[in-house]
Amino acid sequence: MKKYTTIISAQELYKNLDNPDFILIDCRFDLMQPAWGYENYLKEHIPTAVFADLDKDLSGPKTPHNGRHPLPLESQFIKNCSTWGIDDQKQLVVYDTVSGAFAARLWWLLRSYGHEAVAVLNGGFYAWKNAQYPLSQGEESHIPSFFSGHFSNRYMANTKEIESIIGNDSFVMIDARARERYEGKIEPIDPVAGHIPGAKNLFHQFNLTDDGYWKTTEELQKIYSPLVDDYPDDHLIVYCGSGVTSCFNLIGLAQLGIWNARLYLGSWSEWIQNPDHLT
Structure with missing residues (x-):
């Protein structure tokens, strides 16, 4: 199976929509309206995609000395990855609204945990929607897996x-x-x-x-x-x-x-x- 490590097109993703080795993660977010991403995920998203929240899932506790989005705790991030169905063999596709700038944070995190098969959807959710590919509503879930990564x-x-x-x-x-x-x-x-x-x-x-x-x-x-x-x-x-x-x-x-x-x-x-x- 081809490994995608930077970007993937909506067309390529559609061809693999039923591929059990693909895990999709919706990372839509708005810095000014933190609940916006999840609310819109529930309304419509790419089928099978689970949701990752920038503040809750991709960041950790703030202190008076760190930045606005510090690292998530390793134990919590590993738990999240397992809940999302990620294991060492899965191809990850992450996306947000258009650019992929929020999804890129998860791309970097996964690479830092040793998982290289992760790509950002080129054109984001709008590219998928504009191609009139299928959409789903509500929560999605996967069978929990074993994620063996550790942060480097x-x-x-x-x-x-x-x-x-x-x-x-x-x-x-x-x-x-x-x-x-x-x-x-x-x-x-x-x-x-x-x-x-x-x-x-x-x-x-x-x-x-x-x-x-x-x-x-x-x-x-x-x-x-x-x-x-x-x-x-x-x-x-x-x-x-x-x-x-x-x-x-x-x-x-x-x-x-x-x-x-x-x-x-x-x-x-x-x-x-x-x-x-x-x-």
């Missing part, structure tokens, strides 16, 4: 490391937020505006065409090459507001064969917790 921090950077590499030209940080937030002109979510010193900007939506589908590999190469050429994979660090939408840039890099770039998990919302940090 190989794809993650922490605040201490970010502090140590500021001014180090052998590393590059890429801020995935909109240009206006990066420049500090607006800040709709966090209490401080700006960006981490030395960081470059590549808004995560620039990975997509105007109609919400991934750009071609050639187009992505033109976008990323000026930022990442000549750097080792693990010297590329992405961040955003809270370690969610920047995972989308990791998928963009992966499509170019750059698999070991890392996520600054706490991102901007953790960086600004320390008043001594420059912005």
Whole structure:
């Protein structure tokens, strides 16, 4: 069976809709209306898809020192994966409304737990719906399975490391937020505006065409090459507001064969917790 590790089209997913080795996970979410995703999942979703909540399932307890979406507890995440029917042989397909930026967080988490067969639905739920493929309502469930993954921090950077590499030209940080937030002109979510010193900007939506589908590999190469050429994979660090939408840039890099770039998990919302940090 072909293994999908970055993105999958609605057409390819439809061909595998009855494939028992495929597990679908709906990650629709709205940062301003946290209940919105689940409410819409109940109204309509891709058949067999279970729901994963960004705040409850893909994030962990907050403290005064971490970001808005810290890591989920390992024991809880493993339990969730088992409940969702994930085992070592399953192909995972994750999706949200259009872009896949929230689903990308689960993509990154699963890779960090050693599960590589996970792909984001290209064009998201709307691509499926616009193709007039079947829809379901209400809750879905799977027979619980045994998920054997364990978290590895190989794809993650922490605040201490970010502090140590500021001014180090052998590393590059890429801020995935909109240009206006990066420049500090607006800040709709966090209490401080700006960006981490030395960081470059590549808004995560620039990975997509105007109609919400991934750009071609050639187009992505033109976008990323000026930022990442000549750097080792693990010297590329992405961040955003809270370690969610920047995972989308990791998928963009992966499509170019750059698999070991890392996520600054706490991102901007953790960086600004320390008043001594420059912005």
